[in-house]
Amino acid sequence: MSELNYGLSELALEIRAMVREFAESRVKPVRAELDETGHFPTEILRELGKMDLMGLYIPAEYGGTFEGDSMPNLIAVEELSRICIGVSVSFAANGLGADPILIGASDEQKKKFLPPLASGEKWAAYALTEPNAGSDAGSIRTTAVKKGDKYVLNGTKQWITNGGEADIYTVFAVTDKNRGARGVSCFIVEKGTPGFKFGKKENKLGIRASATRELIFEDCEVPAANLIGREGTGFIWAMKTFDVSRPGIAAQAVGLAQGALDEAVLYAKVREQFGKPIIANQGLSWMLADMATKVETARALTYATVQSIDRGAKDYSKFSAMCKVYASDVAMQVTTDAVQVFGGYGYMKEYPVEKMMRDAKILQIYEGTNQIQRDIIGLALNKEYGAVAKK
Amino acid sequence: MHIVVCVKQVPNTTQVRINPETNTLVRDGVESILNPFDENALEMALQLKEKHPGTKVTVLTMGPPQAAEVLKEAVGRGADAVVLLCDRAFAGSDTWATSYALSTAIRKMEPADLVLFGKQAIDGDTAQVGPGVADWLGIPCVAYARKIEVADGKAVVERNFEDGYEKLDVALPCALTVLKEANVPRMASLRGKMAAKKLVIAPMTAEAVGADPAKLGLNASPTRVVKIFSPPPKTGGVKWQGEEPAVLAQRLADLLRERKLI
Amino acid sequence: MGLKIDLDLCTGCGACVAVCPFCALAQRAADGKVEVNEACTACGACLETCPVGALSMEVAEKKADAAALDAFRGLWVFAEQRGGKVQEVAYELLGEGRVLADKLGVELCAVLLGHQIGNCAATLFEHGADKVYVVDHPALEKYTAEPYSEAMSALIKKYKPEVVLAGATSMGRGFIARVAIQVNAGLTADCTELGVDVDKRLLLQTRPAFGGNIMACIVCPDHRPQMATVRPKVFKQPAPTAGRTGQLVAEKLDLKDPVVKVLETVNAMQNEVNVAGAEFIVTGGRGVGGPENFKLLAELAEALGGAAIGASRAAVDAGWISSFHQVGQTGKTVRPKIYVACGVSGQIQHLVGMNSSDTIIAINKDPDAPIFGVADVGIVGDLFQVVPELVKALKK
Numbered sequence A: 001m002s003e004l005n006y007g008l009s010e011l012a013l014e015i016r017a018m019v020r021e022f023a024e025s026r027v028k029p030v031r032a033e034l035d036e037t038g039h040f041p042t043e044i045l046r047e048l049g050k051m052d053l054m055g056l057y058i059p060a061e062y063g064g065t066f067e068g069d070s071m072p073n074l075i076a077v078e079e080l081s082r083i084c085i086g087v088s089v090s091f092a093a094n095g096l097g098a099d100p101i102l103i104g105a106s107d108e109q110k111k112k113f114l115p116p117l118a119s120g121e122k123w124a125a126y127a128l129t130e131p132n133a134g135s136d137a138g139s140i141r142t143t144a145v146k147k148g149d150k151y152v153l154n155g156t157k158q159w160i161t162n163g164g165e166a167d168i169y170t171v172f173a174v175t176d177k178n179r180g181a182r183g184v185s186c187f188i189v190e191k192g193t194p195g196f197k198f199g200k201k202e203n204k205l206g207i208r209a210s211a212t213r214e215l216i217f218e219d220c221e222v223p224a225a226n227l228i229g230r231e232g233t234g235f236i237w238a239m240k241t242f243d244v245s246r247p248g249i250a251a252q253a254v255g256l257a258q259g260a261l262d263e264a265v266l267y268a269k270v271r272e273q274f275g276k277p278i279i280a281n282q283g284l285s286w287m288l289a290d291m292a293t294k295v296e297t298a299r300a301l302t303y304a305t306v307q308s309i310d311r312g313a314k315d316y317s318k319f320s321a322m323c324k325v326y327a328s329d330v331a332m333q334v335t336t337d338a339v340q341v342f343g344g345y346g347y348m349k350e351y352p353v354e355k356m357m358r359d360a361k362i363l364q365i366y367e368g369t370n371q372i373q374r375d376i377i378g379l380a381l382n383k384e385y386g387a388v389a390k391k
Numbered sequence B: 001m002h003i004v005v006c007v008k009q010v011p012n013t014t015q016v017r018i019n020p021e022t023n024t025l026v027r028d029g030v031e032s033i034l035n036p037f038d039e040n041a042l043e044m045a046l047q048l049k050e051k052h053p054g055t056k057v058t059v060l061t062m063g064p065p066q067a068a069e070v071l072k073e074a075v076g077r078g079a080d081a082v083v084l085l086c087d088r089a090f091a092g093s094d095t096w097a098t099s100y101a102l103s104t105a106i107r108k109m110e111p112a113d114l115v116l117f118g119k120q121a122i123d124g125d126t127a128q129v130g131p132g133v134a135d136w137l138g139i140p141c142v143a144y145a146r147k148i149e150v151a152d153g154k155a156v157v158e159r160n161f162e163d164g165y166e167k168l169d170v171a172l173p174c175a176l177t178v179l180k181e182a183n184v185p186r187m188a189s190l191r192g193k194m195a196a197k198k199l200v201i202a203p204m205t206a207e208a209v210g211a212d213p214a215k216l217g218l219n220a221s222p223t224r225v226v227k228i229f230s231p232p233p234k235t236g237g238v239k240w241q242g243e244e245p246a247v248l249a250q251r252l253a254d255l256l257r258e259r260k261l262i
Numbered sequence C: 001m002g003l004k005i006d007l008d009l010c011t012g013c014g015a016c017v018a019v020c021p022f023c024a025l026a027q028r029a030a031d032g033k034v035e036v037n038e039a040c041t042a043c044g045a046c047l048e049t050c051p052v053g054a055l056s057m058e059v060a061e062k063k064a065d066a067a068a069l070d071a072f073r074g075l076w077v078f079a080e081q082r083g084g085k086v087q088e089v090a091y092e093l094l095g096e097g098r099v100l101a102d103k104l105g106v107e108l109c110a111v112l113l114g115h116q117i118g119n120c121a122a123t124l125f126e127h128g129a130d131k132v133y134v135v136d137h138p139a140l141e142k143y144t145a146e147p148y149s150e151a152m153s154a155l156i157k158k159y160k161p162e163v164v165l166a167g168a169t170s171m172g173r174g175f176i177a178r179v180a181i182q183v184n185a186g187l188t189a190d191c192t193e194l195g196v197d198v199d200k201r202l203l204l205q206t207r208p209a210f211g212g213n214i215m216a217c218i219v220c221p222d223h224r225p226q227m228a229t230v231r232p233k234v235f236k237q238p239a240p241t242a243g244r245t246g247q248l249v250a251e252k253l254d255l256k257d258p259v260v261k262v263l264e265t266v267n268a269m270q271n272e273v274n275v276a277g278a279e280f281i282v283t284g285g286r287g288v289g290g291p292e293n294f295k296l297l298a299e300l301a302e303a304l305g306g307a308a309i310g311a312s313r314a315a316v317d318a319g320w321i322s323s324f325h326q327v328g329q330t331g332k333t334v335r336p337k338i339y340v341a342c343g344v345s346g347q348i349q350h351l352v353g354m355n356s357s358d359t360i361i362a363i364n365k366d367p368d369a370p371i372f373g374v375a376d377v378g379i380v381g382d383l384f385q386v387v388p389e390l391v392k393a394l395k396k
């Protein structure tokens, strides 16, 4: 298939081939079953770990293979997503959980917590959202009170991806109620810590293989050594994490949309009505053309964002938000259109596009809803043009 | 434990097509791959290595210089050492001469406890090399193995036969030919692939393994291919109707036999 | 030795490069002339394609001692028995062996290995054997490759047969390759056709290679015996002649104790043969009519030498068979050598799972069923009549 030359490194191309083959041979045969049963893809993640693919974003000194090129990890997410985003989010959430450590933790903390993540021996999760703090993440109520060389955590996190499955959690809690977002701190909490429990696995519309659970903290004592950075810096880590993780959601969206496009074109070539394949109808082939164009635009914006971050861009929240919002909207449209191309068959669970359409919806919601992304972009525009106006 | 896995580079025969006009093989775009059944043998070795720390897995192939590719694939999956047996003197070897050549290379290595083979290679489909090598080495061989457990210097092996299976007690060293159902072969790891890329594989010659020149290659091979031809071309579909079921059934059975399909 | 290329004649047309099944030929960058590499198996596929006759196969003439080769006479069939029951493949080989032995003008002999299996010999005579060699020894009670090859080799060394045939079964393939090494003979696997060159006293062994895409005819000019394995069901079983007898040779051999011990034998016909990866598949659709009728398909599967049973979704949904067997969009994708669809209409969701099968056979009573569109051979008829007849015809 023809493709644009995005100047991908040899490593990125190697990873693409590896993960593509892996997803086809290991994920595709079980995706419908995982969707149906909601079983967590434990075996699949274990195998990805054995293949050294869980440490693509972690620098070599901490056991990974990252050397300044974020594309290999992004492409691994994209290729898994092409087959199943229930699986790809379970893979990618490790990176999300580890990001606050990579961004804000001390060398000592990194040396302790990152190597088992890089090897895939342990998994991670990121815990910000609470029942009453979704889009308004600054209003979280989980508290952490210092007691000697410990912090005591109390409160409940909600809808935490990899909750219960992960071993290492980056948890945001309020250490100073009076300082609002500046009173939030980030802690590394290990599974098995007394007072740290999980709620039941949520029953979801899509990405059903992924585990989404509540985290419950009841007088949970966490070593003070597990505080990332200083007290009150948590919200900074949270937001910086999103700036680098949102392109990952965009990569899920690009992969998912590509997968739906693949299915739709192949089907349109074999399904015959009125004595010819349905792709021979202009009305339908134009639909496919629009789908393909959107997928490639989303991919281009996502890759460009990540590549400029790698090249040292300073201000990229706007672009991270743009690729997340654009690609996830594209994924929703393209998967919906793919169902349309399949007609009634597309509405049946036997064909994969039904699941893809259900799966797509989450991309417009998590890691900041698309309204919030547009807020970020709008805010940036306001700021940037304000600066110009003043000049 | 030292496990030797013998592998072969084969053309991916599922991609081969016959040109219906010339009735010849269309080989364009057919890639060379690690013989699929050998993947199961390698996987069995790697799983044994995981279970028995300190195990060394050596992968051996005889073939042209390009066959180094399958050895690299094996390294990518976790093989510890590889041997490429490569010499014009081996050219044209049939299964008799191939088993001899492989056995000489195995004798050159540190003593092997297990020698594993795939059930058969998909290009030649003979299934003869594994038992043949075992014979040259003078060790027992269990063909069509689907499961193995090693403890206390011996192995308990399950082998399939047409309508069931048998559990066998085998003293080491021994050879096995491994079935597809034995396991799901792993894929190469990133670090393994990187290591494989850097690997320079020096071919071993017939002389280096001390092979008797009189037992090598085409001249030492008892079998001779005297003719190669394409099977009768696949005709377009036919539909038979209006006759007695017994007549139609007989015609179909005859056709299947004639086309060598059964 | 091996393939020779006359570079003076070679015009660099590349015709041979394209036909080599093993990618052993390549054109030189400099002048386009052809070179051969180590991948060459001397199969000879290229020889005839060269328009200028630049290719030839050079084989060092061996001074095979004609008198030594002449000392070998007789055609042998390994009579595989399990649990005291001679396997059908042995009769099939006796049928074909009879024809070849008559052409060569030699005796047809069967070799029986086992322990306390004496009366098996009678049926071998009835199926055409002139002589039966029996080795009755405790080491041969349960089949393991080592004592079986030891016994067979000892017999061959002593009685010097010209040809040895065995079934390409788990047992036959498992030990006969060792015998070939021990007696220094050539062995051709999985032959689908056998013939003889009476003048040169050669066994002409034809077998598919390369996934069945090419056929090769193989001989062993300088070694005896000439050995081959043959797949079950390739040859027809001869009709037994009741009361026919022959010479029984009970051979006493000193065999080593088996090094491999059989701990347990589980005789479970694996009827849950996985359709994915199966070489032969018999599939039933709604036309099969009920769960009990799948027995009929199982008989056909057996007659084909052990096929997997497939099913359409209609048959699965009706609860006649588990979804493990379903072929198609929601089921498995298969690519067997032979796919027999019985009472399957052939809707696109079914076809996507099986239309790349090598040979598709459809049995359906509706002449307009779409399955006939992809079938290589379609039989319009009632499966309840056609399938039993087919089982009979295949067993003949």
Ligand SMILES: Cc1cc2nc3c(=O)[nH]c(=O)nc-3n(C[C@H](O)[C@H](O)[C@H](O)COP(=O)(O)OP(=O)(O)OC[C@H]3O[C@@H](n4cnc5c(N)ncnc54)[C@H](O)[C@@H]3O)c2cc1C
Pocket: A093, A125, A126, A127, A128, A129, A133, A134, A135, A136, A158, A159, A160, A161, A162, A204, A212, A362, A365, A366, A367, A368, A369, A370, A371, A372, A375
């Ligand atoms: C499957 C799943 C997995 C998740 N995984 C994680 C995880 O691993 N870690 C984690 O911390 N969180 C996780 N989340 C939480 C997720 O990030 C939040 O659901 C998301 O940020 C939105 O919050 P909310 O659902 O409370 O919606 P709300 O904030 O209640 O929003 C409801 C609606 O109001 C709109 N809205 C809200 N505020 C504004 C505004 N200012 N302007 C315009 N519109 C607005 C929203 O766009 C939305 O349409 C997950 C959620 C789900 C469903």
Ligand SMILES: Cc1cc2nc3c(=O)[nH]c(=O)nc-3n(C[C@H](O)[C@H](O)[C@H](O)COP(=O)(O)OP(=O)(O)OC[C@H]3O[C@@H](n4cnc5c(N)ncnc54)[C@H](O)[C@@H]3O)c2cc1C
Pocket: A345, A348, A350, A351, C284, C285, C286, C287, C288, C311, C312, C313, C314, C315, C326, C327, C328, C329, C330, C331, C332, C342, C343, C344, C345, C346, C347, C348, C349, C350, C353, C363, C364, C365, C366, C369, C381, C382, C383, C384
């Ligand atoms: C989303 C979706 C996914 C699907 N996935 C699959 C799938 O994975 N696999 C699959 O197989 N189907 C699948 N289907 C179903 C498919 O469309 C067909 O309905 C199904 O294959 C029909 O099965 P059939 O051929 O056995 O039955 P029918 O279509 O009812 O055909 C029965 C045939 O048997 C013949 N027949 C009846 N009696 C006899 C007799 N005595 N002798 C000879 N012939 C006889 C009839 O002439 C008829 O042609 C799917 C459908 C949908 C909507």
